[in-house]
Amino acid sequence: MSMERNPFKNLEEQFEQIQRQFEEAIRMWNGEQFEMPRITSMSEMRMGIDLADRGDEFVLTADVPGFEKDDIELRLADDTLHIVATREEEKEHEERDELYLKTERARRSMQRSIDLPEPVDEDAAEATCKNGVLTITLPKTEPGELDGETIEVKT
Structure with a gap:
């Protein structure tokens, strides 16, 4: 009689328990218990940027993964650059005869000033x-x- 015992079974069970607790903590911090809007990814919270000064110009590089050029709106006002990227829900699900068990690729947005x-x-x-x-x-x-108006200095 052969006894095949996995020496790491207890360790694997502990890791699975830690993973469940971590996932529960993420759900809690996403505001479900406090009726706050759910954040589905870190990218929705903060858009990573680099701003370089190249002498006669600034070059700003921003990470906008999953967004096309038509999804991005740029606005410059009072020396502040506003970037808004929004992708609407994909309508492909309605056209197919597939059963989706989970879908997380709905509306996404990122913004940064x-x-x-x-x-x-x-x-x-x-x-x-x-x-x-x-x-x-x-x-x-x-x-x-x-641009602007000159202001006369009076005595």
């Missing part, structure tokens, strides 16, 4: 999106090119 350290030329700004990476080139504006 970045204060720029110097004024930029909005009209010369350019943006590209490739493989989930958004790159925005923002040429700096010379101080003499700033």
